[in-house]
Amino acid sequence: MIILDNISKTYRQSRGDETTAVRNVSLRIDTGEVFGLIGYSGAGKSTLLRCINLLERPSAGSVIVDGVDLTRLSKRELNQKRRKIGMIFQHFHLLSSATVAENIAFPLRLAKMPAAQVRARVAEMLQLVGLTGYERQYPSQLSGGQKQRVAIARALAAEPSVLLCDEATSALDPETTKSILSLLKDINHQLGLTIVMVTHQMEVVRDICDRVAVMTEGAIVESGRVLDVLLKPSHDVTKRLFQIHQAPLSPTVPSAATRVVEIAFTGATAHDPILAEVAQSTGCTFSILRGTIDTVKDVPFGQLTVAWFGEKTVVDAAIQRLEQAGFILLKEQITDILPQATEVTVSC
Template identity: 50%
Template structure:
């Protein structure tokens, strides 16, 4: 559906050449929600604007639904953009127009007649849950309601792709959840491909089928969202995931422990099985949960547990070997009194 090939975007400033996007290649499938996550300045918003040529790439190729956007004339590009909706962090609504007029603005620009324009705008307002706000003005709306108007406006021309640039960053957590729920609904009901830019890994966890992590203009990790949460390969990705799933144990608590401290991850169906309790009984060792959480990503469970294991050293080692064979990975947290603690994978 969307193919990005060796795309770069550079700027010239008084200090020299600034690289916004550096040789990025990505493929985004029809009907999926694809997240691009990174800290401020990572290049993610620049990459997004290159997808509809609001920023013209310096090098590379952007193909959407089989159309090479870089090869289009200005007139052809304007027409192609009608199939690419876009919403922003700042809403970008016209304050002097009513809600229904804001939604119909894109239709007016596309040459749609007044009666048809009003009918389509009203349909979209019903879709986003704002039928009762049609004749109000943006200043009368909450932040979440303004973003719903922006979404309705972006859908006016029946786009195949919806680009979301930090669409929830200005919203409180409850409103963010409602907007993400709406985007999920739109994705499923309309079959829309959604590309979502964010610096919040919680947003990726909630809505994205796949994602890419960016740093300094480059993609440093890409893949299925569940796999990335379960087994991150890049240090930056790990830092992002810790903002959602944090298993750090306070040093004061570690100093009180006397047994072997282990970090366990349970993926898929294993998260719902009594693996640990069975092993404790089998090896006659005791276990104390210091931290435990099960998250659901793409409706699949991912369990993270930190436990203290007590008992005969040989039995503890046998239990760790059994856990490693079952889970694929077990980490032993070794308490180092002088330098907090480090992690080492159990053999």
């Protein structure tokens, strides 16, 4: 659906200074996919996103959406093509002096749709975003979540094939964020819409994205299926953003442990009593030092740090069994351990 081929964007200031916001980015986003662009502030995410509908014209490279190279279109052709690319923003960008219905109708009126069709389409959109009955309200009378729903309805009114979201949930509280993400997920399923989500929130990527690209200093430094990137983040920025192996172990790690490992499990293995079975069958014991269980796009995903006790060969066999059962050995934690009792002598 979207092919970015070697995109760069350099801003030239009046004094002759230059900022390169995007450097040589190539990306391919498939039809019906939810694709996340994650990175810290200033990484170039918004600039790259705005290159997709040419709100920013790239300094180099081509942008192909649905088979058409946007950089080669005339102004009129580009305006037409843009109607098929909806966009939503962190601060909603609604017309404050217009009602909810007028806001949603705005792009349809621009496209000169007959009034009766506009009314029908507005009603359909309101139903889609769960705001039927709100047509006469003004944006100032709505909560943040409701405003974003109006923005989504407006973005989808012209039946786009792509929806670009720039930090669409960053101004919302966690519960409202969840409800907006769930709405976007439903829309993605129902309409087969391709969604590109710019965010700095890991939970957005985890909740809704199929694939993710990590940006820093204008470049994409890592990309892949969300679960793969979560399990094996290779770039430092990814590790920092995902914060999964970062928390220090508790200082009360049992010093008698033979091995302490960090393991991950996903999908089917999440619900089976595999740890207990492995311990029982091999004859060793274990203690869970820390753990989390979450979902990645509705698939259970968990991480545990486990201390194993027993003969080294028996513990090795137990961990091997876990791997055979589908657990992923993320990290041997032995080097991270702060032993229970450490004597330190300091001489000056």
